[in-house]
Amino acid sequence: MGGRMQIDQSDLNYGDFCEMVTAYRRMAVIKAAVDCGIIDGVAGGACTLERLLLITGMKAAEGERFVRLLVSSGILHEHEGLLHLSPFSAAYLQRESEQSQRGVLEFERLLQSRWERLGDQLLEGQGSVVENQHPREYQRRLGLFHQAMHEAAVVRSGELWDAVGPLAAEGFIIDAGAGDGTYLRNFLKCYPGWRTLACDLDDVLARAVADDQVSMHPCNLLDQGERLALVDKHRGTADLLLLSNFIHCYSREEVAVMLADLGALLAPEGMLLIHDFFTDGNGFGALYDLHMLANTYNGRTYTFAETGELLAGAGFAVRRTLALPSMSHVVVAFRA
Numbered sequence: 151m152g153g154r155m156q157i158d159q160s161d162l163n164y165g166d167f168c169e170m171v172t173a174y175r176r177m178a179v180i181k182a183a184v185d186c187g188i189i190d191g192v193a194g195g196a197c198t199l200e201r202l203l204l205i206t207g208m209k210a211a212e213g214e215r216f217v218r219l220l221v222s223s224g225i226l227h228e229h230e231g232l233l234h235l236s237p238f239s240a241a242y243l244q245r246e247s248e249q250s251q252r253g254v255l256e257f258e259r260l261l262q263s264r265w266e267r268l269g270d271q272l273l274e275g276q277g278s279v280v281e282n283q284h285p286r287e288y289q290r291r292l293g294l295f296h297q298a299m300h301e302a303a304v305v306r307s308g309e310l311w312d313a314v315g316p317l318a319a320e321g322f323i324i325d326a327g328a329g330d331g332t333y334l335r336n337f338l339k340c341y342p343g344w345r346t347l348a349c350d351l352d353d354v355l356a357r358a359v360a361d362d363q364v365s366m367h368p369c370n371l372l373d374q375g376e377r378l379a380l381v382d383k384h385r386g387t388a389d390l391l392l393l394s395n396f397i398h399c400y401s402r403e404e405v406a407v408m409l410a411d412l413g414a415l416l417a418p419e420g421m422l423l424i425h426d427f428f429t430d431g432n433g434f435g436a437l438y439d440l441h442m443l444a445n446t447y448n449g450r451t452y453t454f455a456e457t458g459e460l461l462a463g464a465g466f467a468v469r470r471t472l473a474l475p476s477m478s479h480v481v482v483a484f485r486a
């Protein structure tokens with residue numbers, strides 16, 4: 151499981167072992183760089199090590215060792231005695247960046263305790279580890295989940311629309327499981343002539359910024375009545391139907407039923423996009439399956455073949471599969 155997270159079935163070596171057992175240290179480094187105010191401090195303007203020690207209150211010797219590590223690992227850059235954010239940190243760690251992933255970082259911390267109980271889930275079954283949370287804590291975690299989903303969507307939607315385009319200047323796109331509509335808003339930046347419709351649960355869409363760019367249809371897609379009401383309203387009209395990070399939330403049977411109905415939203419030549427992580431896509435996708443196992447009651451990832459079968463069952467044929475830069479894939483399908 152190297153840095154590129156490819157699936158490599160050749161024998162692992164002792165270097166791989168060392169990387170695996172110490173992977174948590176890399177997370178701790180990013181966490182400390184943010185928590186100690188180093189990222190915010192340097193984002194305020196390039197500064198000397200002495201100034202950074204003053205701003206953050208780190209002890210001189212310890213702070214210097216840590217900053218050296220941040221420079222050698224590409225989180226900070228040093229030029230003529232001044233420390234700067236690297237392009238990586240400026241994009242993903244800086245609070246004010248459009249692509250900031252600070253919420254993702256915070257949300258990931260919540261997931262760690264569940265991962266530590268992975269063995270229990272393997273013995274007792276997916277969904278067996280139940281944490282009783284105070285409603286306020288539950289809401290806090292839900293807020294973090296939505297923030298993390300939004301931040302990841304800012305980056306991933308750009309990658310998706312780059313890979314899938316160019317498309318016609320006008321059309322109608324439906325996003326099923328749209329979250330806060332970030333994929334659609336980014337889509338409109340490339341294709342302002344399109345009509346858009348975001349479908350998600352009532353309370354999720356309620357969090358999305360309401361504007362006249364993206365229409366919303368709150369519904370529970372697992373509920374047959376609500377799903378068919380959506381389909382009846384827009385049957386055969388969509389040029390593009392997106393399911394992004396949606397099928398991994400559900401079992402094969404549930405996905406099959408939903409796909410069979412939702413496919414009817416598409417016009418005869420309409421394009422269906424399944425954007426997700428795939429079990430055999432790369433090491434990150436394989437690990438994502440276990441993320442679903444540890445953190446959801448029946449979420450899972452699918453192989454490309456399983457996805458093709460699910461699509462075939464709904465009357466669609468896969469035309470191509472594209473790997474996106476940040477380890478997700480998009481399966482592009484049309485009516486068979």
Ligand SMILES: C[S@@+](CC[C@H](N)C(=O)[O-])C[C@H]1O[C@@H](n2cnc3c(N)ncnc32)[C@H](O)[C@@H]1O
Pocket residue numbers: 299302303326327328329330333349350351354369370371372373393394395396399
């Ligand atoms: C992992 S998030 C993905 C969000 C967005 N599509 C993306 O790729 O970032 C899954 C989304 O599907 C929505 N969802 C899950 N089950 C749903 C259901 N039964 N009906 C409607 N939306 C659902 C969730 O509320 C959430 O917004």
